Amino acid sequence: MDGVVLAAGEGTRMRPLTADRPKGxxxxxxxxxxxxxxxxxxxxxVDRLVVVVGYRGxxxxxxxxxxxxxxxxxxxxxxxxxxxxxxxxxxRPAVDGTFVVLNGDNVCRANLAAAVERHRxxxxxxxxxxxxxxxxxxxxxxxxxxxxxxxxxxxVEKPSDPPSTLVTRGFFVFDPAIGHACALTLPSERGEYELxxxxxxxxxxxxxxxxxxxxxxxxxVNEPDDIDAVENRLA
Numbered sequence: 562m563d564g565v566v567l568a569a570g571e572g573t574r575m576r577p578l579t580a581d582r583p584k585g586x587x588x589x590x591x592x593x594x595x596x597x598x599x600x601x602x603x604x605x606x607v608d609r610l611v612v613v614v615g616y617r618g619x620x621x622x623x624x625x626x627x628x629x630x631x632x633x634x635x636x637x638x639x640x641x642x643x644x645x646x647x648x649x650x651x652x653r654p655a656v657d658g659t660f661v662v663l664n665g666d667n668v669c670r671a672n673l674a675a676a677v678e679r680h681r682x683x684x685x686x687x688x689x690x691x692x693x694x695x696x697x698x699x700x701x702x703x704x705x706x707x708x709x710x711x712x713x714x715x716x717v718e719k720p721s722d723p724p725s726t727l728v729t730r731g732f733f734v735f736d737p738a739i740g741h742a743c744a745l746t747l748p749s750e751r752g753e754y755e756l757x758x759x760x761x762x763x764x765x766x767x768x769x770x771x772x773x774x775x776x777x778x779x780x781x782v783n784e785p786d787d788i789d790a791v792e793n794r795l796a
Contacts, residue, residue: 564607568665569615644753664731671777
């Protein structure tokens with residue numbers, strides 16, 4: 562199974578740490594963020610890594626080369642950073658069959674394998690790891706609505722009036738149908754191709770989308786203070 566790591570962003574909120582390196586090479590607990598991501602993906606059955614690079618991407622290629630712990634690495638460039646759906650569209654030719662996606666600035670100790678298992682059991686086209694959060698936090702990320710059986714009925718990016726308090730947590734399981742949906746996604750008001758919009762296209766076309774609630778934690782490292790928070794959790 563392929564594991565796609567989205568690591569093209571410039572990480573402006575991580576300055577000055579990202580002035581001379583990509584965000585994925587910022588160290589947390591003595592290891593680059595990408596090393597944490599790779600270890601996480603290999604633990605859920607990934608045997609090949611696809612890394613989407615952009616800002617200072619050559620530094621990532623030089624650091625990891627073409628293999629990590631016996632898993633081959635392929636690199637895909639996203640020179641124009643136009644959103645996560647755009648990033649997946651660049652990666653589409655490099656992946657095969659069911660694959661997982663992890664944001665390259667996430668450190669996780671959670672039930673990611675359960676999301677992979679649910680995806681396979683239900684024959685879904687997409688499975689999302691989600692968490693129930695305070696309403697104020699839901700306004701700043703992808704918000705998920707579900708039915709009584711846990712199937713996803715809608716997904717919207719950064720709504721001013723969230724329809725629920727379930728949010729995505731940066732880990733996804735997809736079948737190839739997501740590639741076509743990403744190609745059809747239109748730019749949002751902020752000029753980016755949003756992954757929630759692509760998943761919503763899957764729903765509109767009648768595809769099954771599942772949600773698995775987070776058990777454990779996934780911490781997005783957006784700012785320097787997040788490094789201390791993650792290191793405290795790992796201690």
